[in-house]
Amino acid sequence: MHNNVVGTCEFMCPTTEIQMRERENLLHTFEVLESREKMKRPRADRSKAVKEFTRSAAGRSDPRPSDLRPTSVLVKTVDYLLERIVPKQDVKWHKIYDFVADRLRSVRQDIVIQRLAGPEICLVFIKCIRFYLYAAYRLCEVPVSLFDPHLNGRQAIECMKASLLHFSSLEVPLLAELQELESLYLLFNLGSLDALMHVYESSADVRSCARVQLALAVNETYLAGNYVRFFRLVKKLHFLDLCAVHRHIPQMHNLALNRMSVAYNSKIHGYPMEHLRPLLMLDSTDKVAELCMRHNLLVKEGQIYFLKAAWKESGLANPVKWIFCQEKDRKTAQTSMQLVQLLLIGGSTAVS
Amino acid sequence: MAHGTLADYLSELQAVIETKEGLLAAELLSFKHPHIVNPRLKIANPETQVERYFDPPYDEMVAAHIRAVWSISNHDFIEAYGCQTIVVQSFCKALQSQKDENWSLPMLFALCLDLRLFANSADIQLTKKGRGKPGETLEKAADILMGAFRICASDNRAQSADSKKWGMLNLINQLFKIYFKINKLHLCKPLIRAVDNSNFKEHFSLSQQVTYKYYVGRKAMFDSDFKGADDYLSYAFQHCHIMSRRNKRMILIYLTPVKMLLGYMPSVSLLQKYDLLQFADIVSPVRQGNLLQLNEALIKHEAFFIKCGIYLILEKLKIITYRNLFKKVYLILKTHQLSVDAFTSALRIMGVDDIDNDEAQCLIANLIYEGKIKGYISYQHQKLVVSKQMPFVPLTSLK
Numbered sequence: 112m113h114n115n116v117v118g119t120c121e122f123m124c125p126t127t128e129i130q131m132r133e134r135e136n137l138l139h140t141f142e143v144l145e146s147r148e149k150m151k152r153p154r155a156d157r158s159k160a161v162k163e164f165t166r167s168a169a170g171r172s173d174p175r176p177s178d179l180r181p182t183s184v185l186v187k188t189v190d191y192l193l194e195r196i197v198p199k200q201d202v203k204w205h206k207i208y209d210f211v212a213d214r215l216r217s218v219r220q221d222i223v224i225q226r227l228a229g230p231e232i233c234l235v236f237i238k239c240i241r242f243y244l245y246a247a248y249r250l251c252e253v254p255v256s257l258f259d260p261h262l263n264g265r266q267a268i269e270c271m272k273a274s275l276l277h278f279s280s281l282e283v284p285l286l287a288e289l290q291e292l293e294s295l296y297l298l299f300n301l302g303s304l305d306a307l308m309h310v311y312e313s314s315a316d317v318r319s320c321a322r323v324q325l326a327l328a329v330n331e332t333y334l335a336g337n338y339v340r341f342f343r344l345v346k347k348l349h350f351l352d353l354c355a356v357h358r359h360i361p362q363m364h365n366l367a368l369n370r371m372s373v374a375y376n377s378k379i380h381g382y383p384m385e386h387l388r389p390l391l392m393l394d395s396t397d398k399v400a401e402l403c404m405r406h407n408l409l410v411k412e413g414q415i416y417f418l419k420a421a422w423k424e425s426g427l428a429n430p431v432k433w434i435f436c437q438e439k440d441r442k443t444a445q446t447s448m449q450l451v452q453l454l455l456i457g458g459s460t461a462v463s
Numbered sequence: 464m465a466h467g468t469l470a471d472y473l474s475e476l477q478a479v480i481e482t483k484e485g486l487l488a489a490e491l492l493s494f495k496h497p498h499i500v501n502p503r504l505k506i507a508n509p510e511t512q513v514e515r516y517f518d519p520p521y522d523e524m525v526a527a528h529i530r531a532v533w534s535i536s537n538h539d540f541i542e543a544y545g546c547q548t549i550v551v552q553s554f555c556k557a558l559q560s561q562k563d564e565n566w567s568l569p570m571l572f573a574l575c576l577d578l579r580l581f582a583n584s585a586d587i588q589l590t591k592k593g594r595g596k597p598g599e600t601l602e603k604a605a606d607i608l609m610g611a612f613r614i615c616a617s618d619n620r621a622q623s624a625d626s627k628k629w630g631m632l633n634l635i636n637q638l639f640k641i642y643f644k645i646n647k648l649h650l651c652k653p654l655i656r657a658v659d660n661s662n663f664k665e666h667f668s669l670s671q672q673v674t675y676k677y678y679v680g681r682k683a684m685f686d687s688d689f690k691g692a693d694d695y696l697s698y699a700f701q702h703c704h705i706m707s708r709r710n711k712r713m714i715l716i717y718l719t720p721v722k723m724l725l726g727y728m729p730s731v732s733l734l735q736k737y738d739l740l741q742f743a744d745i746v747s748p749v750r751q752g753n754l755l756q757l758n759e760a761l762i763k764h765e766a767f768f769i770k771c772g773i774y775l776i777l778e779k780l781k782i783i784t785y786r787n788l789f790k791k792v793y794l795i796l797k798t799h800q801l802s803v804d805a806f807t808s809a810l811r812i813m814g815v816d817d818i819d820n821d822e823a824q825c826l827i828a829n830l831i832y833e834g835k836i837k838g839y840i841s842y843q844h845q846k847l848v849v850s851k852q853m854p855f856v857p858l859t860s861l862k
Contacts, residue, residue, distance in 0.1 A: 276596070308772070311765075335829070337829070340822055343822075373828070375841075383842070
């Protein structure tokens with residue numbers, strides 16, 4: 112029989128931890144009292160200190176209730192992180208990411224240890240997922256030493272899988288958020304049979320909504336190799352859905368050129384770069400040329416010479432902030448307020 | 464046996480084990496047998512009595528079996544599963560010590576079957592209580608079955624007739640059922656390899672082989688090896704006992720889409736015979752190249768196809784449908800230089816409203832890439848130039 116520990120910590124960070132970190136000078140710059148910032152041993156600002164993630168070590172005794180935060184505090188913590196820390200302009204965003212990702216992980220740990228459940232927890236999860244996916248897009252051009260998309264991806268997937276279980280055990284379903292979750296899950300795991308089967312096995316009112324139907328359509332074009340329709344549909348995605356599918360776009364570029372190198376195979380006739388550019392949503396003909404040359408396809412005078420024999424497999428290019436993505440970003444998450452709304456409620460308009 | 468005392472039961476079981484009558488012992492330990500409902504056997508702590516009749520490891524095994532009977536009478540599958548793991552593990556100790564003999568294999572089969580069935584029910588009960596992840600118990604059961612499997616597979620010493628290797632296929636089939644249920648098909652691979660490497664392969668009983676090939680065929684489908692899937696599933700269908708209508712239908716559910724992808728459409732009479740007319744709604748639009756109708760049919764029978772896990776395979780029929788439509792265009796225009804406009808128009812006529820030349824070319828490009836059309840696209844002239852000889856490769860000849 113499991114007796115769930117019930118957390119009693121009223122603050123975003125347990126007192127014992129604050130005291131320890133003050134003593135050992137382990138406070139984060141985001142957590143210190145401003146007036147004291149220049150002192151050797153800064154003091155914590157109670158309203159800013161957030162519980163860190165620490166691995167539960169084997170042999171360590173069970174956490175005390177005073178170290179665990181109940182649901183209401185976890186909700187406040189997540190909202191604080193997304194409202195106050197994420198939109199900060201005075202720090203490089205990958206540093207913001209490190210802090211927020213760590214603190215969110217600690218939030219999720221408190222949830223697991225206390226076996227918390229219910230609608231507020233579901234909303235906590237979905238806010239975390241929105242953060243991870245947004246981060247995946249925002250930091251896609253940052254060197255891997257500063258931001259590791261694989262680690263972020265793993266956190267996102269872990270969170271998605273946990274969410275799906277939590278959402279499915281709600282007595283009163285959170286339909287809009289579930290539709291959003293299924294859509295993000297499918298797109299982030301584009302081409303995955305598991306994710307697809309999951310969506311098909313979900314209830315009709317989840318599956319039949321416009322958002323999930325669009326995600327399914329994108330997935331279908333991906334599996335079918337229909338690169339023309341793929342990009343046409345991707346353009347229509349909600350910004351968060353775009354963030355989710357973003358990492359799979361290079362694969363589609365690769366596939367398109369591969370198919371075309373066979374189908375348009377010709378030693379004499381070329382294919383105009385400027386025609387291909389918008390089909391693949393690339394920023395310029397220079398970028399088209401770059402991609403072609405990666406695969407050893409000859410480019411001359413604005414024409415691509417698709418030659419089956421010349422085609423060379425090449426590792427996938429990293430996804431970047433293509434112009435069409437930046438445009439969507441500008442429309443949805445340009446201002447701090449917009450960004451915060453995106454993460455807290457999924458955007459300024461209701462999820463369609 | 465539904466009425467005797469515990470002593471009656473224990474002495475009978477002891478006797479058949481002593482005389483190495485594997486089948487009878489198996490019955491007395493199986494939950495299909497009437498002794499399960501005997502109220503005198505519903506004992507929570509039978510150890511003392513059991514120890515009078517059995518030495519280790521059988522004492523543990525039988526005591527756990529009785530405790531399982533007790534748990535089942537309380538509808539506690541979680542507890543029953545726990546007891547059954549002890550039954551199987553104790554039995555395996557005995558099995559391992561039996562050198563050069565395999566009389567007890569029927570016992571192994573019965574115990575493992577119940578283990579799997581209890582695990583299944585335990586998972587359902589646990590999920591209802593909000594404990595544990597779905598499929599967790601089944602996964603644990605699979606680990607135990609693997610242990611039993613290894614005992615059988617590693618029996619290299621005995622003569623053919625006495626080898627425990629004869630137990631392999633039964634256990635593999637049980638493991639397959641679990642792996643398919645928990646959606647971890649990749650775990651089937653080492654088992655398939657073990658069978659391929661064994662020289663007993665062709666000599667297992669027909670029913671075992673049919674079950675085996677059914678699962679291997681389904682796995683091949685999953686891996687998009689449609690030729691392989693066709694071989695295995697066809698074997699299973701042909702050799703499945705004529706009276707097992709339900710099994711034959713199950714095989715056909717998977718064999719039909721595979722055949723269709725290879726270009727063989729099922730007859731309506733066959734589908735009618737096995738109550739699978741859902742496929743009939745698919746066959747016609749695929750043949751005619753009617754995408755809209757195909758989509759409608761897929762949606763109409765969505766629930767059935769999803770439940771059987773073939774929805775995604777059927778989606779692959781879309782490319783066959785495009786191919787059939789494009790072939791019609793070719794046959795109508797009677798030239799080997801086909802304007803892309805013609806294909807775009809054909810798709811529009813078939814209900815794909817928002818298609819344009821670029822997308823039509825993309826669909827054609829995919830068909831060329833997959834070897835279904837022999838030709839190339841000229842962007843300059845906006846034409847598909849096809850080979851003068853059999854440009855639309857017959858589906859039945861493709862791999």
